[in-house]
Amino acid sequence: MIEPASWQARALQAPPALLLAGSxxxxxxxxxxxxxxxxxxxxxxxxxxxxxQYGVPGVIxxxxxxxxxxxxxxxxxxxxxxxLLAGLxxxxxxxxxxxxxxxxxxxxFYAPLAAEDANAKVDAGEAMASTLVxxxxxxxxxxxxxxxxxxxxxxxRPSRWDKRPGEPDAMGEILRHxxxxx
Numbered sequence: 105m106i107e108p109a110s111w112q113a114r115a116l117q118a119p120p121a122l123l124l125a126g127s128x129x130x131x132x133x134x135x136x137x138x139x140x141x142x143x144x145x146x147x148x149x150x151x152x153x154x155x156x157q158y159g160v161p162g163v164i165x166x167x168x169x170x171x172x173x174x175x176x177x178x179x180x181x182x183x184x185x186x187x188l189l190a191g192l193x194x195x196x197x198x199x200x201x202x203x204x205x206x207x208x209x210x211x212x213f214y215a216p217l218a219a220e221d222a223n224a225k226v227d228a229g230e231a232m233a234s235t236l237v238x239x240x241x242x243x244x245x246x247x248x249x250x251x252x253x254x255x256x257x258x259x260x261r262p263s264r265w266d267k268r269p270g271e272p273d274a275m276g277e278i279l280r281h282x283x284x285x286x
Contacts, residue, residue, distance in 0.1 A: 113177040119191035120169035122198035127162025141214030147228040161243035169250035176257040187256020
């Protein structure tokens with residue numbers, strides 16, 4: 105059983121908080137990428153859209169997971185260790201979002217997305233469709249990982265020997281007063 109005010113409770117908030125903070129930073133930095141891939145024939149919006157593709161789902165999932173974790177650690181709880189491995193994936197996703205920021209406005213970063221023919225341009229509609237599909241995949245993947253992580257934190261159930269509120273403590277009475285009344 106882990107208490108709500110313990111260091112473990114605070115540590116359990118770190119993975120979704122890092123995902124939220126990293127994704128939020130990526131969203132804030134994304135406008136700087138506008139037009140960064142034009143020299144490779146990419147539409148001007150694509151670099152910003154790619155950054156938002158990772159940032160927006162991370163903000164949504166990170167905030168929801170953080171709220172869920174905070175609600176679950178508000179009273180005594182237990183942790184399923186295997187589910188905590190999902191927290192490592194959330195940490196990696198948050199670090200990846202932060203690591204993506206320095207490359208947002210570098211044109212060479214978008215070279216792999218460019219059309220194979222140097223004179224061809226990437227169709228804006230196809231680029232937007234693939235960006236939306238990518239965002240959906242990122243959202244579903246992060247949501248699944250966050251769901252597994254938050255479900256690994258469960259409220260502690262009293263054992264069958266624990267006294268419930270308002271329940272008489274028969275053994276305590278016997279130990280305090282003995283069997284003199286019988």
